[in-house]
Amino acid sequence: MKVKRNWEALLLFKKVVIAGVGLIGGSLGLALTERRLAAEVVGVDPNRDNLNLAVTMGAVHRAASLVEALPAADLFILATPVGVTLGVLEMAVPFLTPGTIITDVGSVKGRLVERAEKMLPAGVHFIGGHPMAGLEVSGVAGARGDLFQGASYILTPTKNFDPVALQKLKRLVKEMGAHPVELAAEQHDRLVAMISHLPHLLAATLVNTVAAEPSSDMLLQLAAGGFRDTTRIAAANANMWRDILLTNRDMVLKAVRQFRRQLAEMELAINNFDQTALVAVLERAREVRMSLAENRTYLNER
Numbered sequence: 022m023k024v025k026r027n028w029e030a031l032l033l034f035k036k037v038v039i040a041g042v043g044l045i046g047g048s049l050g051l052a053l054t055e056r057r058l059a060a061e062v063v064g065v066d067p068n069r070d071n072l073n074l075a076v077t078m079g080a081v082h083r084a085a086s087l088v089e090a091l092p093a094a095d096l097f098i099l100a101t102p103v104g105v106t107l108g109v110l111e112m113a114v115p116f117l118t119p120g121t122i123i124t125d126v127g128s129v130k131g132r133l134v135e136r137a138e139k140m141l142p143a144g145v146h147f148i149g150g151h152p153m154a155g156l157e158v159s160g161v162a163g164a165r166g167d168l169f170q171g172a173s174y175i176l177t178p179t180k181n182f183d184p185v186a187l188q189k190l191k192r193l194v195k196e197m198g199a200h201p202v203e204l205a206a207e208q209h210d211r212l213v214a215m216i217s218h219l220p221h222l223l224a225a226t227l228v229n230t231v232a233a234e235p236s237s238d239m240l241l242q243l244a245a246g247g248f249r250d251t252t253r254i255a256a257a258n259a260n261m262w263r264d265i266l267l268t269n270r271d272m273v274l275k276a277v278r279q280f281r282r283q284l285a286e287m288e289l290a291i292n293n294f295d296q297t298a299l300v301a302v303l304e305r306a307r308e309v310r311m312s313l314a315e316n317r318t319y320l321n322e323r
């Protein structure tokens with residue numbers, strides 16, 4: 022006999038507290054409320070307009086302060102800018118009660134993951150998280166409950182991780198339609214420097230290269246899909262990216278050095294009219310890019 026799944030069966034958490042109900046916190050809130058994964062979702066955010074909009078949109082059931090919201094929460098999600106997350110966690114510590122699982126969504130993991138475990142009271146477990154999905158807009162107004170559908174969602178358990186907390190977070194990730202991928206925090210930071218932080222830096226540099234031209238207005242009007250496709254992310258929040266690039270400074274600088282080597286190879290081939298080398302470089306990129314579009318497989322699922 023087919024068992025009918027009622028909404029009660031999907032209830033993963035009783036009370037979820039989200040600090041930072043912006044694009045990502047709001048999208049997690051919508052995913053939780055729309056799919057009825059939590060009985061109550063409480064939002065904490067110093068931006069009153071944003072928080073009120075989150076309530077109106079149904080991304081959180083109610084707004085509160087950390088002091089009021091945190092006791093008896095079974096999940097606490099830090100969805101704040103990378104530069105303030107550790108400070109918010111420090112502020113939260115006195116109000117945490119045993120049984121709370123804590124995760125974050127930040128684009129850089131290293132220091133936060135290292136510090137988090139050390140400052141938490143007994144019975145409270147932290148596992149870093151990073152949804153590999155987003156948009157170039159900030160604030161809850163752009164939030165969507167299906168933002169993480171089909172995306173990889175990185176979790177960074179340490180060697181002392183709590184297995185029950187990890188299982189619950191993996192279940193949540195899957196219920197949101199995303200694919201959990203476990204990585205060590207340092208490995209996470211090295212990989213995202215290449216596939217997220219470097220592309221962002223390059224998109225911004227590409228836009229600025231064109232903008233620095235005397236005829237930039239005309240150039241931007243003429244720009245076709247190629248320029249738009251390669252620079253969409255340059256429209257994202259500058260403060261958010263300042264935090265990301267500086268917090269992951271060493272890995273980002275390493276990725277820039279690798280990029281410079283590839284650029285030099287391309288430059289040399291053009292300078293030398295070296296048709297063979299130029300085709301080889303372009304062909305290598307073409308094949309890799311085409312394999313990215315086809316047949317998506319996820320790490321940990323191979």
Ligand SMILES: NC(=O)C1=CN([C@@H]2O[C@H](COP(=O)(O)OP(=O)(O)OC[C@H]3O[C@@H](n4cnc5c(N)ncnc54)[C@H](O)[C@@H]3O)[C@@H](O)[C@H]2O)C=CC1
Nearest residue numbers: 041043044045066068100101102103127128155156159160
């Ligand atoms: N935007 C994106 O595409 C992605 C962002 N991320 C990460 O998600 C995090 C949030 O980014 P977004 O949602 O895009 O930013 P956002 O600017 O849309 O939202 C951040 C929210 O945090 C609030 N906030 C600031 N200080 C706070 C504090 N002390 N306590 C509570 N709330 C506070 C802000 O008022 C704002 O509403 C960042 O750490 C970012 O690295 C991760 C994946 C994708």
Ligand SMILES: O=C(O)C(=O)Cc1ccc(O)cc1
Nearest residue numbers: 128153154155156157217254
């Ligand atoms: O806009 C996009 O497509 C992005 O890739 C956004 C994004 C920004 C930061 C992240 O840490 C992850 C994803």
